[in-house]
Amino acid sequence: MRISVIIPVYNAEKYVRDAVKSALQFDEVIEIILVEDKSPDNALQICQQLAEKNDRVKLYQHPDKGNHGAGPSRNLGIEKAIGDFIAFLDADDYYLPNRFDAERELFKNPDVEGIYGALGVHYYSEKAKEQYYQLFGDRLTTVYKHYDPKDVFPGQLHMLGSFGLFSIDTLTVRREPLMKKMKSLFKAHLRLHEDTEFLFRLSYYLDLYPGILDKAIAMRGVHENNRITKVDMRFIDPAFSRALLWKEVDLWYENENNISEEVKIHIKRMYRSFEIAKAPTFRKWGMIAKYLLIDYKSIRSGLYNINFRHSLIS
Incomplete structure (x- = not known):
């Protein structure tokens, strides 16, 4: 497998090194694409250092060097990717050593167009845990049982009862069907839940299979300045x-x-x-x-x- 890992980077100077390190541990990862999105902190300088130190780390910015959000940043990463498979990682999250264990076996079947797994939770501080434990707890974000690919779309739409969820951090897709079957990638005008909307459509167009569902293959890093938690819980209903x-x-x-x-x-x-x-x-x-x-x-x-x-x- 030749995997391109796409990491949008915004305001993540404290975490992006660990995210990149977690992806570099895999020989199958031929490139880590950092898309720096005009961060207000020192994330750009750190990304530049990471790209200088390792040939597998590639750094891009938007043509106008502006801030466009996670969706357009992932789109730019997909456009630049050369791998046969695409995986995603948020800059404040990280992969575990078993991240691609299921992929190594399941992608031997050419009918498998995408694989998803379970996401764990890591609190970077006690303050973050106090703020967000009620929301995330210590639970896995996962699909609760092995479903046929035809059931993933209605399951994601909450039509099958307790289907569960999977995160974009745990998704790996074949690049070719992604580009051929998806009429559009991430919606540029969505600043929140753009990944959820993308996964809805992806599960409609592509055959997605379950990987490891009973243990985490990646970790959601929870801190005081998480984009979704901060915006969703404090500023927007x-x-x-x-x-x-x-x-x-x-x-x-x-x-x-x-x-x-x-x-x-x-x-x-x-x-x-x-x-x-x-x-x-x-x-x-x-x-x-x-x-x-x-x-x-x-x-x-x-x-x-x-x-x-x-x-x-x-």
Whole structure:
């Protein structure tokens, strides 16, 4: 296997060295692509040092050297990648030694277009643990059992009950079907949950297989300045950011003729449920009353997702 590991880098001067080191341990990794996204800290200088010290580490910036977000940074990395396989890693996360154990075997089957595994949690400080333990705990982010590839798309859409989740840090895909079958990669205008939206579409277009699900193959690094946790929990209501995500999914499926009516209805319900959840209290109950009258299934789904929305944060 020839794997390209893509790492978007923003405000991660404390962590990017360990991320790169964790990827360099694998002989299959032929290159680590750092896409520096105009960090306000010293991440660029550290990335330059890493690229100077190791030929496998390659450093890029956006053509205008501006800040464009994680999605466009990953897109640039994919564009530059030369490996037959693409893997992703956030700059404050890291791989474990078993990261590609399942890939070595499963990718011998040419029908396997992508493999996903389980993500663990590492708290960089006691303060971070105090802040975010309620959200992440010590739980694995994983799919709960081995599913057929045809079930991954409805499972990611929360149509199969307790399907679980997988992280982009634990995903490895064949470059060729990724470029041929995906009509677009990461959505440039999404600053939150762009990876979740990408995984929804990826699981629709590609056959994704389970790898190691019962133990971590990579670790989510949790600290006080995590992008998702800080933005989602302090500045933006999680329901608001999720409503934007499901609005994007709603727009996507309208252009896909092969998606079943059942899936389309479910996507519409999920979008409605987070629209309700982000509404002001006085408006929220009016919306609930409306949907109780015209669409009981939608509101039942909506109430479920209001009550358990924190478990859906990626």
